[in-house]
Amino acid sequence: MAIADFVKSTRESFRVGWKIESNWTDPVLFATYQIVRPLASLLIVAFIVIIGATVGVAGSAFYNTYLAWLIIGTAFYSYVLQAMLGMSFLIFVDRNRYEVLKNIYISPGTLHPYIIGRGLVSVLNGTISVVLTLLFSEAIFNGLLHMNIPLNLLGVNLLMLIPAIVLGIIALLAIGYLLCALSIVANRMEFILGDSVAGIFFLLGGVIFPVSLLPAPVQLISNALPVTYFLNSVRESFGLLPASNYMSDLGLLAVTTLAALALGIFVFRGAEQRARRLGLFDRKSEY
Amino acid sequence: MKPSLTVRRDLSNNLRAAYARMWVRLRGSNRDPIALGAEIGLPILTIGAYVILYHAIGLPATAGAAVIVGGAMIAFWTNVLWNMSSQWFWEREQGNLEMYMVAPVSRMAILLGMAMGGSLNTGIRALGIILLGIFVFQVPFQLREPFLVGIVFVLTLVALYTLGMLFASLFMLYGREAWNTANLLQEPVYFLSGAYFPGFYGSLVPQAIQFAGSLIPMTIGLDAIRRLAIGGGDIYSVWLHIIALIASILILFPIARRTLNYMESLGKKEGRLTLRWQ
Numbered sequence: 001m002a003i004a005d006f007v008k009s010t011r012e013s014f015r016v017g018w019k020i021e022s023n024w025t026d027p028v029l030f031a032t033y034q035i036v037r038p039l040a041s042l043l044i045v046a047f048i049v050i051i052g053a054t055v056g057v058a059g060s061a062f063y064n065t066y067l068a069w070l071i072i073g074t075a076f077y078s079y080v081l082q083a084m085l086g087m088s089f090l091i092f093v094d095r096n097r098y099e100v101l102k103n104i105y106i107s108p109g110t111l112h113p114y115i116i117g118r119g120l121v122s123v124l125n126g127t128i129s130v131v132l133t134l135l136f137s138e139a140i141f142n143g144l145l146h147m148n149i150p151l152n153l154l155g156v157n158l159l160m161l162i163p164a165i166v167l168g169i170i171a172l173l174a175i176g177y178l179l180c181a182l183s184i185v186a187n188r189m190e191f192i193l194g195d196s197v198a199g200i201f202f203l204l205g206g207v208i209f210p211v212s213l214l215p216a217p218v219q220l221i222s223n224a225l226p227v228t229y230f231l232n233s234v235r236e237s238f239g240l241l242p243a244s245n246y247m248s249d250l251g252l253l254a255v256t257t258l259a260a261l262a263l264g265i266f267v268f269r270g271a272e273q274r275a276r277r278l279g280l281f282d283r284k285s286e287y
Numbered sequence: 288m289k290p291s292l293t294v295r296r297d298l299s300n301n302l303r304a305a306y307a308r309m310w311v312r313l314r315g316s317n318r319d320p321i322a323l324g325a326e327i328g329l330p331i332l333t334i335g336a337y338v339i340l341y342h343a344i345g346l347p348a349t350a351g352a353a354v355i356v357g358g359a360m361i362a363f364w365t366n367v368l369w370n371m372s373s374q375w376f377w378e379r380e381q382g383n384l385e386m387y388m389v390a391p392v393s394r395m396a397i398l399l400g401m402a403m404g405g406s407l408n409t410g411i412r413a414l415g416i417i418l419l420g421i422f423v424f425q426v427p428f429q430l431r432e433p434f435l436v437g438i439v440f441v442l443t444l445v446a447l448y449t450l451g452m453l454f455a456s457l458f459m460l461y462g463r464e465a466w467n468t469a470n471l472l473q474e475p476v477y478f479l480s481g482a483y484f485p486g487f488y489g490s491l492v493p494q495a496i497q498f499a500g501s502l503i504p505m506t507i508g509l510d511a512i513r514r515l516a517i518g519g520g521d522i523y524s525v526w527l528h529i530i531a532l533i534a535s536i537l538i539l540f541p542i543a544r545r546t547l548n549y550m551e552s553l554g555k556k557e558g559r560l561t562l563r564w565q
Contacts, residue, residue, distance in 0.1 A: 024463035033471050040474035048337070048484045051491055052344030066344060097380060191369075192325040199332030208336055209343045 006113050013110075013117025021121055038078055038129040039136055045070045045208060046141070068151040069240050071137045073207040076234050078129035079172055080201050080227055086122035087176030088194030090115065091183035095283065102282040115180050119173045150240070157237045160246055164233035164253065171226035171257035178264040181271035184280060201227045226260055229253035301396035308400025309407070312370070316408045326362070327415035331423065334358035334416070337483050338424045348426050350485050352517045355420035357482035359413035360509045363447055364476060366409040368469040371401055371451030372458050376465035385561050394547055398455055402448035410444075429519035436515045439525060442532040443508025449539040450504060456547035460559050480506040485513065504535045 022030050049070060053063035095101040105111050134153055141147045179193050186193070201207070204218065205227035211219055222228050232249040235241040275281050317323060337358075338351040378384040387397055420426065430436065458465045479500040481487025487510055488497055500506040511528035514520035554560040 020463075024467055033467060036471060037474045040478040044474070044478045044483050045340075047478075047492070048340060048346075049344060051350075051484055051486065052341075052346055054491060055346060063344065188319060188322065192322060192329070195329055196325060196332075199329050203332045203336045208340045213339055213343055 002109075005109060009110050009113035010117040010120070013114040014120050015117075017118040017121035018124070021125065034125070034128050035132055035136075038075070038133040041074055041078075042071065042133050042137060045074050046137075064147060064149045065240070067141065067147070068149045068238075069235065070208055071133070071141075071149070071151060072235050072238055072240060073231055075130045075133035075137070076168075076231060077202065077205075077207045078133065079123065079126035079168065080205070080207075081198050082122040082126035082129065083119060083169075083172040083176045084179065084198040084201070085194040086125070087115070087119050087173075088179040088183060088197070089190050090118050091180050092190035095281070099282075099284065105281045115177060116173065119176050122176070123169050123173070151238065155239065157239075157243075160237035160243070161234065163250060164230060164237060167250070167253045167257050168226065168230035168234070171230065171253070171260050174257065174260040174264040175226075178260070178267050181264070181268035184275045185271045187283075201225065204228070206231050224256065226253055226256035229256060301392050304390065304392040304396040305400035305403065308397050309404035310400075312401060312404025313407060316404075317411075323412075326412045327419060330358045330362060330416050331419055334420055335424065338420075338426070346485075349517050351424055352426040352428055353485035353513050354483055355417055355424070355426060356513055356516060357480075357509060358420065359416045360443075360480070360505055360512075361477060361482050362413045362416060363406070363409050363444065364480070364482075364505055365473070366405045367447055367451035367454070368472055370405045371398070371448060372454035372472075373461075373465040373469045374401055375455055375459045376461055379561070380563055382563075388551075388560060394551065395452070395544060398452045398543075398547070401455075402451060405451075406444050406448055428516055430516050431519050432515055432521055435522060435525070436512060439508060439511045439515065439529065439532070442529060442536070443504060443512070446504030446508065446532050446535040446539065449536055449543060453539055453543035453546055456543055456550050459547070459550040460554050460557075462562070476503060476505070479503060480509055482509065501531070504532060504539075507531045507535070 024030075025033070046067065049063055049067045052066075053060060091101065094104065104114050134151075137149075137151060138153055141149050142151065175197065179197065182193060183190060204211070204214065204222040205225055206222065207227075211222040211228055214222060229249045229252045232241060233246060233253055236243050236246040236249060334354055334357075337354045341350040341354070375384060378387065387394060390397075421428070458468065461468065477483060479496065480503055481492070481500060482505075486492070487500060487506065507528050511525040511532075514524045514528075518524070551560075
């Protein structure tokens with residue numbers, strides 16, 4: 001029964017979240033909005049590689065492979081960006097702008113499914129961005145420009161891809177959950193939290209360059225991040241990294257996901273107790 | 288009362304309003320050292336990733352310098368989007384917009400104050416980004432004409448914040464659209480301005496994209512600053528950029544003023560100036 005209630009609350013939260021994020025305009029403009037951002041991100045990195053291919057010394061095969069590697073990193077980074085920015089801002093918006101956080105909190109057993117439901121909206125937005133970016137990449141670089149980049153969307157190993165995505169999403173929701181906890185007790189941090197964490201993942205998670213290019217001490221941090229293993233596993237399922245490393249990457253993704261979950265729950269409990277003690281659930285702060 | 292006295296009093300009132308709005312912005316944005324540190328340090332994460340990417344694909348170190356300048360200019364664009372364009376939206380949500388409407392000063396004076404405060408604030412952050420970028424990534428700069436760089440930089444900022452005034456006027460009646468439109472104008476502008484890759488006006492970038500990018504003053508200013516600060520260029524390499532920036536200011540400012548008046552009048556007719564939680 002408790003699980004059924006949890007699922008129902010999560011589903012309702014997802015519905016509310018989707019409406020808030022999508023009904024501000026007509027469907028055509030919303031679809032354009034969903035397309036333009038990932039396309040622009042893709043074009044930025046594509047231009048960098050094309051410039052590299054023109055002035056660099058390596059052969060075209062290197063740049064084509066690197067471009068495919070980069071496309072996967074950029075496309076799947078959308079999940080990170082959507083989850084971090086969406087979830088870090090959630091508490092601020094509901095507490096300060098709509099002033100409903102206190103109502104959600106005092107409704108029995110709704111805050112946790114509410115956060116997860118809203119996080120799943122970010123996941124849906126991320127999925128739309130990923131799919132569009134991959135389709136555009138295939139259409140532009142292989143279809144239009146005939147660059148023959150080694151990116152075969154139909155050849156992806158779904159048995160490898162799906163577990164990686166599921167675990168990656170759980171890890172990102174856990175980190176987003178942790179950001180929500182920090183937002184409850186923090187003040188005026190809403191514009192910094194999500195960007196900071198997303199920026200750290202962008203630099204250290206192997207999104208646009210291999211982690212091995214980072215200085216050795218920094219690599220230690222990269223190796224503790226679930227995003228690193230998430231992107232590795234996804235690239236392995238697309239055949240852009242050796243498949244022999246898949247199981248170890250997936251295992252490490254599972255371990256780091258569990259660690260993120262444990263940390264998220266621990267921090268959330270602490271934040272909740274502090275917020276109740278100090279009356280932070282209905283605090284309204286202005287700039 | 289003599290007309291000249293009225294004009295002088297109005298001018299004085301408006302300048303004081305602009306100064307007051309600037310002061311609030313400066314004070315509000317710099318009171319929190321954590322936020323200040325984050326606003327300087329955060330762009331370095333993205334810039335750093337691109338510098339390492341350039342290294343990975345064998346581009347010269349000047350490309351890293353170009354992306355550091357681009358990252359610093361992006362700070363201004365972000366400020367224009369979130370603290371100018373969508374500002375009336377925030378003000379309405381907080382209940383301040385009606386106070387601005389009844390204040391006996393021009394709304395342009397308030398926007399001017401926002402622009403002055405925002406550009407000063409972001410200037411501090413941009414300087415921090417450049418210094419930190421040079422220190423961390425050791426990229427080369429060839430600054431032969433610092434005075435000229437200063438002129439181009441100031442012209443770019445004036446053009447950029449004038450565009451911000453225009454956006455602020457257009458966004459005046461927006462609800463959640465303001466938030467989403469500002470979001471929408473991030474990555475596409477990073478791409479169209481060539482902020483993260485060098486040689487925007489080179490042969491590799493299609494002319495249609497160059498044209499679209501040139502509609503954003505930041506693209507023109509950024510290219511000029513890169514030519515002067517990284518390429519060691521002089522006035523002959525950027526005179527067209529200077530003319531284009533001055534033209535942008537002269538075109539955008541009256542449009543912003545007219546748009547503001549139109550949107551304010553529309554908002555009053557439709558009763559949407561005090562509408563919240565849209």
